[in-house]
Amino acid sequence: MLTNIEEAFKSLLSCLQSLKMYGENHPMFQKSLERAFLAFSDALSMRQEIVIGIIGNELAFEKEILFDLAQFLSSAVAYLKERNIERIAFYSGLNKDELRKFVCFIAGPKDNFKGDLQAALSVAGIEHIAIGKLKVDLSKDRNNLFGVHSELYDSSADVVGAALSGVLNSEKVDHLALKISLNNIMENLSAQRQELLKLASLKRYDIETYTHMLNVSIFSMYFSARLGFEKTDILNIGIAAMYHDIGKMFISRKLLHKPGQLTDQEFGRMKSHTVLGAQIMLRYVDTLGILPVVVSFEHHLKHDSSGYPHPPFLRKQHIASEIVSICDVYDALSQRRGYKQDYSPDIVYNIMNKDKGSYFDAALLDKFFGFMGLWPVGAVVALNDGSIALVKEQNESDVRRPEIEVVSPPEKKRTLDLLQEPGLSIERYLNPWKEGKEFLQLGESG
């Protein structure tokens, strides 16, 4: 099915090319129009609509980001983006004349693409094609401490919320929008920009489950990217991470937030979120693949298989489940929750390292903290000389000695690499919502 759609899209773009080279009346254009029309008829014979999205430099179709195709067609993708086209939908009923008019329309000069594109199409009599911007709006103007990446984070949180509640209510889920959001995050992560990690580490004020889901997803994508996974795998791990706790949404809030010990029966119900989640995600195998099922089922299994649910036969966790469970525990421990103390990063580090080799694969956990550092990027920390600094960049060789920016006292303001400063060390973490708050605004990256 996917190849049909790829073919159709390729043929559309070569049609555009031949129009530009030969003009509308040339037989070469007619021929390529014919080919494109056949390709679309073929693809539309099996479905009502085909929606292609352009995100960053990638193309996306429903469940897939078409990385390879986008590489192949990068100039065409840039061409459409220049014309404000981020989304093209083709509906069944499309005729050849509409396709011809559409190709002529997008062949027009850039300046034609400023107003209401959809209106322009209907004026041209094109009814079975829609174009425009993606629904994911990253341009929202939100003023806050974190600057431009916060928009990406917040809009992703919206999309994640919608994708989660869609699954909860068994509604049709806009998985394209979800993939686009996560892909955007992934692109920002791979560009060595750690602002998103910073957000995931600092945005603790919102205890909604979807913040946890989004954070685990961000951490998992970052972790797997640093481990060297392929883009497609990274995205799939990110999606699986996003749904890892979906089963919890069917467990009563009262139980989820119950302070103190759970009874055996309550704990049993709590544990059932893994199986429940896997059952739910089975419904989405067609669009999201099998990984969300696997990860929902296995994310509490533990590296030594001592966790739950008890598998009927000995079963090792899938690597994606291992990645997600490290990120899950990391976020859960770091998250400020009503029923437990706010753990500072050093406490989280110590707790997780106690389970090294049993709950977590030892090498994998070392790698995780190598990438994440003990003090996360963006953390406000107090140094042993009394100055206050922000953590800027991790040093993989020493989790305790990142690059930092001293922000107070004013006369000591500078950036330094703790690896080069044997006399200096980080003494303690300042909670960014309490005593660290005033220093957070002092950092150069807004």
Ligand SMILES: [Fe+2]
């Ligand atoms: Fe869980």
Ligand SMILES: [Fe+2]
């Ligand atoms: Fe979780």
